[in-house]
Amino acid sequence: MALSRIVVYGPTTSRVGKILWTVGEAGAQYERDERSIAALKADSEYMRIQPKGTVPTLVCEMAGAPPFVVNESNSAVAYLASKLSPGGLYPATAEGVANAWQWLEWGESSVAASQSPVWFGLVKRGGYPPGTPLRVERGPDGHASVVNDKSVAALLRVWSTLERHLASDGRTFVQGDRLTMADVTVGVHANRLFHIPPDAIGVDVRASMPRTHDYYQRLCERVPYRAHVLPFGMP
Ligand SMILES: N[C@@H](CCC(=O)N[C@@H](CS)C(=O)NCC(=O)O)C(=O)O
Known part of the structure; x- marks a missing residue:
């Protein structure tokens, strides 16, 4: 209907x-x-x-x-x-739907859990959960190593999953050569990842995760992404 x-x-x-x-x-x-x-x-x-x-x-x-x-x-x-968008944003097969859900869940659970404390700490300069004081531990090099009790290394590790995934079969989007619902939560979090100040964490994720960065740039070419997602990556 x-x-x-x-x-x-x-x-x-x-x-x-x-x-x-x-x-x-x-x-x-x-x-x-x-x-x-x-x-x-x-x-x-x-x-x-x-x-x-x-x-x-x-x-x-x-x-x-x-x-x-x-x-x-x-x-x-x-x-x-x-x-x-049946057969478009919504995959046409049960296997495609289950596969898309894997990535929706990964974004809302694994990525959000590692990234939100760092995002709200280093970009929004606040504690996490909101309302608590900001806590940042720095290593000997001065870079943030733990932010709001979450390790920056764990954040980089979680994103390495997508980097490897995009490398396999040369995927343009999460499920292949076109955007599906599998990209939505991942895409929202990727926008934040590329706005975390490289100086703060001592890693330029644009260089260390080139496929994920290319993917992000492809998302940025899309008008609805620019309208509804990009504003949430702004410090
Ligand atoms: N997993 C839920 C999370 C919903 C959620 O926690 N939303 C926040 C705002 S982004 C909220 O409503 N917070 C107020 C509260 O938890 O009382 C979802 O993806 O919709």
């Missing part, structure tokens, strides 16, 4: 950006409710449709059916990909 209305709840964050990028790639229209997280949590109707109280939340309308509500940004991305 075709979607007649798409509403994305939440202030503009990188996870909201994932959903807007997906909709943008599919060429669909959407509406926003950009209230703050605090304002949404105080709204009993929002808490009814989204008991976790987090953002983003996606509400989609279809003729003759009750509105469909989904939270968890990866679930929202996968749902929109399947409705708006």
Whole structure:
């Protein structure tokens, strides 16, 4: 059933950006409710449709059916990909879908866990979790080695997975030669990776991860990525 209305709840964050990028790639229209997280949590109707109280939340309308509500940004991305771009952003086979989910999960779990403390520490100059004091340990060379209790080496190690993956079969995008939903969470985090100051960590990831950097540059050529993801890589 075709979607007649798409509403994305939440202030503009990188996870909201994932959903807007997906909709943008599919060429669909959407509406926003950009209230703050605090304002949404105080709204009993929002808490009814989204008991976790987090953002983003996606509400989609279809003729003759009750509105469909989904939270968890990866679930929202996968749902929109399947409705708006079957066989395109949403892989055509069960194996392709499972493979894409591997990368959606990797981005939201492994990459986010290693990168968020470093990103919020070195780029946003804050503690992580938000509200805690910033903690940075430096090695003898003065470079940050541990930021907000997460090792920079672990961050570089997690990204080496994608570097090796892109090298195998000369992939242009995560699943091959075209963009799919598998790129969405990875792409959002890649944007942050390439905005971590090389001087702070003593590694220029553009040089040490050339395939990942080429991949990032290919993403930057895409108008919806530039509109909805790039702003979240800005210090
Ligand atoms: N895994 C969830 C995480 C959602 C999440 O934690 N969102 C943050 C903002 S990016 C939030 O709502 N934080 C407020 C809270 O946890 O109360 C997703 O991907 O949507």
